[in-house]
Amino acid sequence: MRAKISRELLRTAEPRKHAFDIQDTELRGFAVRVTPGGNITYCIRYRGVDGKQARKSLDRSFPATSVSDAREAARVLLGRIANGEDPAETARQKRRATMTLADFLEERYRDWLATNSQTATATEKRIRAAFCDELARPLVEFNAWIIEKWRSARVKAGKAPATINRDLAALGSLFSRALEWGLVDVHPLGTVKQFKEPDGRVRWLSDDEEDRLRAALDARETRERAARTNANKWRAARRYELLPEIDESVYVDHLKPMVLLSLNTGLRQGETFKLRWDAVDLGLAVLTVRGATAKSRRLRHIPLNDEALAMLKQWRKQTTGEFVFPGRDGSHVTEIKTAWGKLLDQAKLTDFTWHDMRHHFASRLVMSGVDLNTVRELLGHADLTMTIRYAHLAPAHKALAVAKLLRPPARPSDESVSG
Incomplete structure (x- = not known):
């Protein structure tokens, strides 16, 4: 108009x-x-x-x-x-000059994380917690001196070098996006070097510990079946509807199948939680970790050994839906801390996390003579940087290497023989 x-x-x-x-x-x-x-x-x-x-x-x-x-x-x-x-x-320049760390998180970075990261919520929480005193600071004011001052305060507060490095890595990724999108001219962490960290923790189970873990799983299954039988006796005496009996051939719930799968495939917990039946080929005995659920975003195939295959065949008969380990709402399982903690107590295992089953898987392979590159492929590592931590468990190849330095004994000369 x-x-x-x-x-x-x-x-x-x-x-x-x-x-x-x-x-x-x-x-x-x-x-x-x-x-x-x-x-x-x-x-x-x-x-x-x-x-x-x-x-x-x-x-x-x-x-x-x-x-x-x-x-x-x-x-x-x-x-x-x-x-x-x-x-x-x-207007863009004005907004650029005033956009704070909190503004950027809420207006730009959160959506990018949701699309590009498997740990979007955890990453945002880490940044907000670690840099809570800097949330109101405009992005353009961040520089190496401010980062070093923050790091010194964290050290004085008793934070471990690894924790500080993880916090800075999360913030560094954020500023990489801000730089890419033209909201800052220089990456404030460009000259900031990470703290040196001790070698990564590798915890695996001894034969005795693995036996105790498996025994605890079996004992838990027995207790749950007995509890169901006793519950039905109580209900029968009062003429209540009986609960389904738990046959000896079936698993009482998802805990034992999840533990057995982790021990035999080295899956990350998130990969186990989100595993779908269409990624499990029981005929070919192969499990596929798709990029959408893998931490590395890389597709990988893991052969199923006899124990893992037998478990999955039985578990398939007990479950419905798309997820191998379904939750109560029809989605996948999202939490196992309580049941896992009780299992560790019953097995008398200390300093052993769910993720350590992945270390156990890799350690056993290396100690059995499997080469590191094959272990890398099975674990889904992008390169050997992470896998190399298991190298000390395979001393045989080093022994063979230094053995090559030995010179063969000299043959006696004809003159010394005739004399």
Whole structure:
């Protein structure tokens, strides 16, 4: 709609179902926007540096600002645009100068994490917790000195080097995106070196410990079956409906199958939780970890040994739905801490986490003579950097290497033989 914008016109402007503009016939580019709620705001319409139509609010509304004052403000701004100024770029630069770490997390980075990271929620929580005193700081104010000062405070607070490195890695990834998106000119962690860390922790089970873990699993199964039998006796005495009996050939719940699968495949906990039946080929005895559920985002195939295959065949008969380990809501299992903790107590195992079953899987392979590159492929490591931690468990190849230095004994000469 085009008309000369006046007080009388705006007083009689009727809202419509959708917002609409009235373009001024007196000053080219001057306009007002009328919203469905009846609000009237002044704006300008112009062509940006890219030649496309653009619209910029004057941050003024009718009747708080008179038409004549708004038209004059529009005249000034349109004059600056004619001289080469770009209001959109000015606004971006202004927002760039004031965008804080918290703003960036909420407005930009959270959505990127949700699409590109398996640990989006945990990563955001880590950044907010570790850098809580810096959330109000604009991104452009971060520099190496501020990071070093933060790190010194964390050291004084008793934080471990590994924890500090993980925190800085999370923040570094955030600033890599901010740099890529033009919100900062320099990466503030570009010159900050990570602390040296001790060699990664590798915990595996001795033969006795593994026997105790397996015995605890079997004892738990027996207890649960006995508890079901006793419960049914109690219900029968009161003529209540009986619960299904748990046959000796079936698992009482998902704990034992999950533990056996982890011990025999080295799956990460998240990969186990999210495993679907369409990724398990019982005929070929192969399990596929798809990129969507893998930490490394890499597809890998893991052969199933006899124990894992037999367990999955039985477990398949007991479950329905798409997930191998379904939760109560039809999705996958999301928590196992309570049952796992009780199992460790019953097995009298200490300093052993769920993730350590992955270490156990890799350690047993290496100690059995499997080469490190094959172990890397089974674990889904992108390179040997992480897998090399298991190298000390395979001393045989080192012994063979140094054995090559031995020179064969010299053969006696003919003269010494004849003498």
